Amino acid sequence: ASTLIGTYLNGADMAGAYLREANLMGALLIGTDLNEADLAIANLSRANLGSANLYGAGLRGTNLAEAILSGADLRETDLTDAILYGANLSNANLKGATVSAQTLIGANLWGATLPNEEIRQ
Numbered sequence: 001a002s003t004l005i006g007t008y009l010n011g012a013d014m015a016g017a018y019l020r021e022a023n024l025m026g027a028l029l030i031g032t033d034l035n036e037a038d039l040a041i042a043n044l045s046r047a048n049l050g051s052a053n054l055y056g057a058g059l060r061g062t063n064l065a066e067a068i069l070s071g072a073d074l075r076e077t078d079l080t081d082a083i084l085y086g087a088n089l090s091n092a093n094l095k096g097a098t099v100s101a102q103t104l105i106g107a108n109l110w111g112a113t114l115p116n117e118e119i120r121q
Contacts (some may be wrong), residue, residue, distance in 0.1 A: 001020070001022055001023065002019060002022040003022070003023045003025070004022060004023065004024045004027055005024070005025050005026060005027070005089050006025070006026045006027060006028075006029070007024065007025055007027045008027075008028045009027060009028060009029050009032055009113075010029065010030040010031060010032065011029050011030070011031045011032060012029070012032045012033070013032075013033045013065070013067045014032055014033060014034050014037055015034065015036060015037065015038050015053075016035070016037060016042055017034065017037045017038070017095060018037075018038050018053050019037060019038060019039050019042055019067050020038050020039070020040050020041060020042065021040075021041045021042060021057075022039070022042045022043070023042070023043045023044050023049040024042060024043060024047055025043050025047065026045075026046045026047060027044070027047045027048070027121065028047075028048050028049060028083070029047055029049045030048055030049070030050045030051060030052065031050070031051045031052060031053075032040050032049070032052045032053070033052075033053045034049075034052055034054050034057050034066035035054070035055045035057070036056045036057060036058060037054070037057045037058070038057075038058045039057055039058060039059050039062050040058045040059065040061055040062060041060070041061045041062060042059075042062050042063070043062075044062055044063060044064050044067050045063045045064065045065040045067060045083075046050070046065070046066045046067060047064075047066045047067045047068070048067070049061045049067060049068060049069050049072050050068050050069070050070045050071055050072065051070070051071040051072060051106050052069070052072045052073070052104060053072075053073045053113045054069075054072055054073055054074050054077055055073050055074075055076060055077070056076045056087060057074075057077070057078075058076065058077075058078055059074075059077050059078060059079050059082050060078045060079070060080045060081060060082065060084070060094070061080070061081045061082060062082045062115075063082075063083045064082055064084050064087050065083045065084070065086055065114070066082060066085075066086040066087060067084075067087045067088070068087075068088045069087055069088060069089045070088050070089070070090045070091055070092065071073065071090075071091045072092045072093070073092075073093050074089075074092050074094045074097050074103075075093050075094070075095045075096050075097065076094060076095075076096045076097065077094075077097045077098070077105055078098045079094075079097055079098060079099040080099070080100070080103075081102050081103070082100055082103055084106070084107040084116075085102055085104075085105060085106040085107065086106055086107070087104065087106075087107045088107075088108045089107050089108060089110070089112045090108050090109070090110040090111050090112060091107050091110070091111040091112060092112045093112070093113045094112060094113060094114050094115055095113050095114075095115060098104055098114050098115075099115060104121050106117060
């Protein structure tokens, strides 16, 4: 697995990247294109993903604790078993995302667009 702790990747084009199990704790990914990227089981705790494009990204089991995802595009993402405690999802778009109510406990969802379907219990 890759180790990119605290790496500066603001605005980078990482669409389709394979970052499964990567350690990106505290990385700066503001406005980064991670469309369809595989970030399953990755550590993105305390990372700044503000306004990032995560459309269709695989985030199953990803640690996003205390991450900044304000204004991020999370449409069609799989957030099954992801850790979002303390994450800032204000104004993020989660339309069509797979996510459970338990996953969202402790996350800031102010102004966020939630999935169309009911959130799984």
